[in-house]
Amino acid sequence: MDSKKACILTINIGTSATKIIGFDYLGVEVVVKKGAYPTFHPHPDLSEQDPEQIFITIMFLLKGILNDASFYDKHYVQSIILSSSMHSVLPLDKSGNTLGNAVIWSDNRACHISTSLKGTELGNRIYKNTGTPIHAMSPLSKITWIRENEPEKFERISRFVSLKEYVIYQLTGEFCVDYSIASATGLFNLEQLKWDADAMKFANLDASYFSKPADIFYSELKIKAPILTSLRLDKNTKLILGSSDGCMASLSAGSMRSDQAVVSVTSSGAVRVFGEEYLLDGKGSFFNYILEKGKYISGGPTNNGGVAFEWAARGLGGNYKDLPLEDLMVKLFNEAAKVKEGSEGLIFLPYLQGERAPIWNSNARGVYFGLNITHESRHIIRATLEGILYEIYSIGRSIKRHREFQTIHLNGYNAMHPLWSGIICDLYGMPASVSTYKHAANMGSAMVGLTAMGVYDSLEHSLEIAPEKIMKNPNGKKNKIYSKYYDLFERLTNKLEPEFEEISKLQNDY
Known part of the structure; x- marks a missing residue:
């Protein structure tokens, strides 16, 4: 050897x-x-x-x-x-x-x-x-x-x-x-x-x-x-x-600072923060996972990340639907990029699998709101993407009420795409670093594994092998547009809570 x-x-x-x-x-x-x-x-x-x-x-x-x-x-x-x-x-x-x-x-x-x-x-x-x-x-x-x-x-x-x-x-x-x-x-x-x-x-x-x-x-x-x-x-x-x-994906961000949030979007999605204390509120809204003794990763997960977009992609793929999934997604991202912010008045509530943070409602359901006769499949694709990211943003907003962060780091194969990362950056209205390596959990595992093997004497020192990052700055004009659409997204979610409950009961009755 x-x-x-x-x-x-x-x-x-x-x-x-x-x-x-x-x-x-x-x-x-x-x-x-x-x-x-x-x-x-x-x-x-x-x-x-x-x-x-x-x-x-x-x-x-x-x-x-x-x-x-x-x-x-x-x-x-x-x-x-x-x-x-x-x-x-x-x-x-x-x-x-x-x-x-x-x-x-x-x-x-x-x-x-x-x-x-x-x-x-x-x-x-x-x-x-x-x-x-x-x-x-x-x-x-x-x-x-x-x-x-x-x-x-x-x-x-x-x-x-x-x-x-x-x-x-x-x-x-x-x-x-x-x-x-x-x-x-x-x-x-x-x-x-x-x-x-x-x-x-x-x-x-x-x-x-x-x-x-x-x-x-x-x-x-x-x-x-x-x-x-x-x-x-x-x-x-x-x-x-x-x-x-x-935990591994958060570690691969290359920083264990408490003033940075890590946004990951793969099949699901999450917003996470590091801390030496776990994060509790009176509503039981946040998860808290142990990275190592005395170090916690807290935040909120969504059920409806990339899996919700894949659902839409298969239904709305049109001429592209027979392509391999990754190729299909790229084609649809390109179509969505041709549509203006806000999808010309179309909003998607992405709750296809119920929802975890921040609403914690297993009965929540998906909704397209604002459809009109001028909307085409590309508008629906864009609205689907934006709805997923409105939900991701809502998790970050709930965390910010209890723990302040100044920057965000993006990883996960969906969050790293230029269209996704640009929308996330504009939604949050703060600087974002984007990982250049798409296998975040595996990279974090390498850090833990090499620390366990004695190559590094601590997780902090293992961060030196973290992937390089691309920096993004938010667009103020787009942030204002998204803020208005997000407010409507949040109001719709809250107003439809009784209807979510009712449709769930009807579904289970028959």
Whole structure:
């Protein structure tokens, strides 16, 4: 191995695909592989994924990398680190076998569970302890739904894990969860760094149903010998526990300052801020995830980021709809760029999958408002994009009421596009830096992994490998236009709350 360069493989288990990217110890990308898989929606409120398909995809990608002579002739893998999306729930029996599909973050089946708990004395205490909003997204609500609606299945369940934990179990035979993923469950006490007693009581469970929590640098798990042999990995290859995709993407911004917000838009989207204290308000509006002990990432997520635009793209693609998705998106971005700010009087409420921050309403629904006979598909495409970003902006506004920030950093494959980043910059009316590297979660994972390996002595020092940035300044005239449209967007969202509730009931009645 003397002639080969050591590298770290980063595995990001995303909502629509897994990306495996190798980095050398200077933070330079050396290999990229991506594999997609579906999300199943047997009902508009249900979102599920097949854990076996995801694990097979990961193994297929690893095989593709490690059997490629152009990679293994030059590099050897010293460690593997994982990140993933948050809030997934997968029930297992006592033998570790899956009991159905994984329920993922966008699933709203537990809406009534969270509605009945939120605002109660117990609900407020759980939020204060865990930092996770009381919402259908949280594993706390999803697990309670299973207990109440599928009692026979619940009796067979021995453990609840996330998709990331399931992959780790398949690789090592052990159940372990990082503090970051644990802190997204609504079941983990941020101060005590253990499963929360109040949340356990509400779910009618104990800690034996959950994995051993550990910090994101933990590397004591051993990859099973048959896996090492199959992948042609050295027996000393380390598996580093890693973090959530949100924490990793925020870290890749290259700054851990509390006066900067990180805006990410991938399948979903989020606005996040760093802090040495977590961010709570009287309404339970903000998430709080542990990056490392004493360092938190707080903010708000949206259910309807890139996935909402992809929905519109497939329906409005016209002559382009048979193109591969990435090519289709570029064509539609170009069409949208020909339309003026405000889409000539058309506004889109992007709540196709209900909504998380800042309205936390699982019953919210999508609406096009202002359609007239002069509007064409390009106006609808532009309005769809703007509606998604009005929602992203609304999250930032809610954070700003409690923690001031002066600049924004944009990452995620959608937010980095010039049209998206320009609108975000103009909406916020403040300077923005845009990452030049689109795989933000993988880059953040490399930072954590290299710190765990001792290449860097702290996460702060690992920031030196952060990608370069492009600076953008807002257009004052466009900011004023967007401010007026955003005000209408916000009023429509608030006014339609009773109608969202009613249409949800009608849908579920028939």
